Amino acid sequence: MIKNAFIESLKIVDGRFIHPELHWQRITDTQRVHFGNSTFLPLSSESIPPDKRLGTLKCRIIYDQEIRKIDFETYSPRRVHTLKLVDGSGIDYTFKYADRDKLIQLQQSKGTCDEILIYQNGRITDTSYSNVVFYDGNQYITPSTYLLNGTKRRYLLERGIIKEQDIGLGDLPRFRYLFLINAMLDLEDNIQVKIRDIS
Numbered sequence: 001m002i003k004n005a006f007i008e009s010l011k012i013v014d015g016r017f018i019h020p021e022l023h024w025q026r027i028t029d030t031q032r033v034h035f036g037n038s039t040f041l042p043l044s045s046e047s048i049p050p051d052k053r054l055g056t057l058k059c060r061i062i063y064d065q066e067i068r069k070i071d072f073e074t075y076s077p078r079r080v081h082t083l084k085l086v087d088g089s090g091i092d093y094t095f096k097y098a099d100r101d102k103l104i105q106l107q108q109s110k111g112t113c114d115e116i117l118i119y120q121n122g123r124i125t126d127t128s129y130s131n132v133v134f135y136d137g138n139q140y141i142t143p144s145t146y147l148l149n150g151t152k153r154r155y156l157l158e159r160g161i162i163k164e165q166d167i168g169l170g171d172l173p174r175f176r177y178l179f180l181i182n183a184m185l186d187l188e189d190n191i192q193v194k195i196r197d198i199s
Helices: 021-034 103-106 151-158 169-174
Strands: 006-013 056-063 067-074 083-087 115-118 123-127 131-135 140-143 163-165 177-181 192-194
Touching: 021 151, 067 083, 103 115, 123 131, 123 140, 123 169, 131 151, 140 151, 151 177, 169 177
Parallel strands: 083 115, 140 163
Antiparallel strands: 006 056, 056 067, 115 123, 131 140, 131 177, 177 192
C-alpha cells in the first residue's frame, strides 16, 4: 500500500461514470488539504477499457499528489443481513484513506455477524465500508454523525431523499430497517438489515 495515499471508488454502468463530479471534487479537495494544491485531471468515459463498458463496474483510484493506480473490476453487491455494534472511538476517517487498518481491526469484533455498525460517543456513524440510512416506516434518515461524508450520502441529502438527524444507540428501536449506501450502493439496491438483527 502506498504510504499516505487516498482512495476513490466510482460506479460505472454501461461505460458511464455515476455522479463523477462528486468524486472529482472530493479528490481535488483532499489533495488541496493534504498537499497544498490539486493535480487531478478528471477521467473521461474514454478512459474506461473497451472490455469494461458493459454492466456494472467499480473504478478504484489510488492517489496522493498524483494518481498512482487505477483499477476497473466487475462488481456485485455483498449481501448483509446482520450487524454487530462496535465502539469506534478514536477513529478518524474524515478523508477516504487507503490505509484501512483501523477499520479492519474493528471488523475482527463482528463475531458471527456479516458486518459491523460503528458508533462513537453513543452515536451511530457508519459500517466499515458504507454510510447508513434508517427507515422508520415513513422517512429515510441518516446519522448526522458519520466517519466519512460519502458521495451517495451527499447526493441523497441534496435532493431531499433522505434527512439527517442525530441517532443514538437508544434510538434504534424506533426504526424498522437500516440500509447500506455508498458510491456503489443505492437505496434501490435494497442492501438492508432489520433493526432486530443488529446486536
